[in-house]
Amino acid sequence: MPFRFGVVTLTSAPQAFVRARIALEDGKEAAGAAAEMLVPKWFDKDPALSNEQNIDQLRASLALARDAYLAAGENTAFGHSIDNYGPQIAIGATQGMNSLTACYGPALIDRALLDALCRALGVSFYEAIRSNLPGITAPGWQADLTAFDMDDFLSQLSPSKTIAARHTVGLLDPVTAVEKKLDDGLPETLAEAVARYGHRWFKLKVGGDAKADVERLLAIAAVLDRNKEPYQATLDGNEQYANAAGALELWQRIRSEPRLARLASSIAFIEQPVNRQHALSADVSALAEEKPVIIDESDDSLEAFPRARRLGYTGVSSKTCKGLYKSLLNAARCRLWNREEGAVRYFMSGEDLTLQAGLALQQDLALVSLLGLTHVERNGHHYVDGMAALPSTEQAAFLEAHPDLYERSHGAVRLKIRDGDLQIGSLGCPGFASAAMPDWEAMRRTQ
Numbered sequence: 001m002p003f004r005f006g007v008v009t010l011t012s013a014p015q016a017f018v019r020a021r022i023a024l025e026d027g028k029e030a031a032g033a034a035a036e037m038l039v040p041k042w043f044d045k046d047p048a049l050s051n052e053q054n055i056d057q058l059r060a061s062l063a064l065a066r067d068a069y070l071a072a073g074e075n076t077a078f079g080h081s082i083d084n085y086g087p088q089i090a091i092g093a094t095q096g097m098n099s100l101t102a103c104y105g106p107a108l109i110d111r112a113l114l115d116a117l118c119r120a121l122g123v124s125f126y127e128a129i130r131s132n133l134p135g136i137t138a139p140g141w142q143a144d145l146t147a148f149d150m151d152d153f154l155s156q157l158s159p160s161k162t163i164a165a166r167h168t169v170g171l172l173d174p175v176t177a178v179e180k181k182l183d184d185g186l187p188e189t190l191a192e193a194v195a196r197y198g199h200r201w202f203k204l205k206v207g208g209d210a211k212a213d214v215e216r217l218l219a220i221a222a223v224l225d226r227n228k229e230p231y232q233a234t235l236d237g238n239e240q241y242a243n244a245a246g247a248l249e250l251w252q253r254i255r256s257e258p259r260l261a262r263l264a265s266s267i268a269f270i271e272q273p274v275n276r277q278h279a280l281s282a283d284v285s286a287l288a289e290e291k292p293v294i295i296d297e298s299d300d301s302l303e304a305f306p307r308a309r310r311l312g313y314t315g316v317s318s319k320t321c322k323g324l325y326k327s328l329l330n331a332a333r334c335r336l337w338n339r340e341e342g343a344v345r346y347f348m349s350g351e352d353l354t355l356q357a358g359l360a361l362q363q364d365l366a367l368v369s370l371l372g373l374t375h376v377e378r379n380g381h382h383y384v385d386g387m388a389a390l391p392s393t394e395q396a397a398f399l400e401a402h403p404d405l406y407e408r409s410h411g412a413v414r415l416k417i418r419d420g421d422l423q424i425g426s427l428g429c430p431g432f433a434s435a436a437m438p439d440w441e442a443m444r445r446t447q
Contacts, residue, residue: 001188003354003383004172005205006238008041010383014055015356016062017438020112024120025074032115033437034108035359036321037380042297042353043101045239045276057097058104059446064091065105069113076135077117081110081325085139085302099300100322107323111363114324115432125366125432126159129328136328144306145332153332159369161425165417166201166234167193168352168379175219184385185410191223193382197417201375202233203351206273208240210250214257221263232375233266234349237273239297244284247273251290269315269349272296280304285312294349305330309337309346317351318371320364331371350376357387357406357415358398359434365405365424366433378415378422386414394439401435402426 003010016038021031040054049057068084075083084106092102118128128134132154138145167190169175174189187193204220206213224231241247247270254260269292272279279298287293294315295308305316318327327348334346350368355361361380368376387395388411395413399406404423407416415422427433 001182001383002172003168003379004170005236006041006240007045007047008051009172010039010041010354013040013354014038015360016058016108017359017440017443018062018066018108018112019440020069020109020116022113022116022120028120030116030120032112032117032119032432033359033434034111034115034363034432035356035438036104036108037354037356037360039321039353043104044098045297057101060095061088061092061097061102062105062108064088064095064102065109069106069109077110077113078134078136078325080113081106081323082139089301100297103300103323103326104321107321111320111324111432115363115434119431122430124428124430125363126157126370126428129370130155130157134325136325138329138332139302142302142329145329145336148332148336150332153335154328157370157372159366159428160374162421162423163365163369163373164201164375164420165197165199165378165415165422166203166350166375167197167199168203168377168382169205169220170379170383171205171207171216175216175223186385187382190220194223194227198419199417200229200231200420202231203236203271203377203379204233205236205238206240206250208237208242208246210246210253213250214253214260217254217263218257218259221260224266225262231266232268233263234268234271234377235273235291236271236296236351239272239275239279241273242275243278244274244282244287247284248287248290251287255290267291269294269347271317271349271351272298276300280307280311283311288312288314292347294347296351299326299330302326302329305333314345315347315349317349318368318373319351319353320355320360320367321353324363324367327367327371348373352377352379354380354383356380356384357413358390358394358436358438361415362402362405362427362433365422366427369424369427378417381415381417386410386412388412391439391442394436394442397436398434401429 040051187196296317337346429435
């Protein structure tokens with residue numbers, strides 16, 4: 001199914017897989033892996049670049065990171081990441097990459113290295129982070145964290161065996177009816193998704209035209225309000241509003257529309273409403289007084305969240321494609337800032353980038369669960385037919401290894417959502433959240 005968000009309608013995209021082999025001081029060796037979609041028009045929305053050029057940028061980022069990590073000497077898992085952080089961004093800039101794009105490659109390799117470390121030591125991702133096996137410390141230039149007790153913070157993180165799936169409603173997604181149905185037995189409309197999966201959390205995309213956005217939200221609310229049980233939602237602007245005033249106008253229109261009263265009261269936060277060129281240069285406090293506002297695409301560096309805080313933003317997204325260590329450092333900031341203010345004001349959210357079943361999905365789920373999040377956006381299962389494109393043996397391996405997370409239905413192994421929830425207890429296995437591996441022989445190898 002096509003997925004419209006921001007400036008792109010996505011109908012297909014490749015997925016990158018990384019394998020990494022490490023050696024420990026005692027000579028023990030192990031291999032790890034990670035995966036991530038190569039999604040165009042999210043990392044860099046320059047209209048002058050085609051989708052394929054965007055994808056090539058991400059491949060180039062990965063190649064740069066691979067060469068840098070292979071050339072490095074001995075280091076901790078986190079040490080490799082932080083030592084390469086600045087040079088990767090600088091070299092990427094000489095090749096036309098923005099910071100978000102440049103950090104894509106290291107984000108993948110960092111996860112593969114951590115997976116290998118976990119497997120070498122026979123521990124889960126949760127155990128590795130809580131005991132700080134990667135050696136995570138506050139970088140010297142992150143002044144707000146220099147006195148923060150990172151080891152103590154990490155040791156207190158506690159994952160859950162269940163997390164709610166926040167269903168994405170894209171800009172092209174049918175709400176109640178489809179002109180030309182796929183008829184594959186899977187839900188296509190919002191109403192069908194609610195009926196099948198029992199969702200209680202929703203992520204609603206808006207498109208930068210306040211009047212048109214309200215009209216679409218009216219149609220969405222008509223479906224969601226049928227449910228007598230409470231529901232929650234978030235609004236995602238995907239940078240489609242030129243400034244904070246435009247986003248505030250949208251919220252004022254929503255708030256003043258009686259038919260949107262229940263939807264308005266359900267909104268937990270507003271995600272990246274303003275174009276990244278202006279998002280971190282203009283104050284959003286007026287909007288934030290109505291609903292919390294978070295950054296997503298503007299989270300392009302380790303300094304972004306503190307900058308956003310000064311402008312009225314109180315949250316930041318976690319996405320494995322932006323880096324697992326960035327998520328952990330930002331979570332530490334939330335803990336520190338909330339403690340300083342004596343109130344729970346700053347927070348992390350879990351957002352999706354059409355993550356596919358398997359390594360990418362599982363590693364992201366494990367990360368957000370460890371961060372203590374109770375819901376996470378999930379949409380890859382809705383727009384893609386589960387694991388249908390993968391070899392049958394690979395599908396069977398993931399189903400056998402993680403029967404709480406997956407099921408076999410409509411001819412393929414796919415995500416299992418019941419009453420709006422995902423069961424993720426099996427992700428606490430040795431390694432980074434996966435007891436199965438992809439079929440490497442079925443892939444196209446790139447140099």
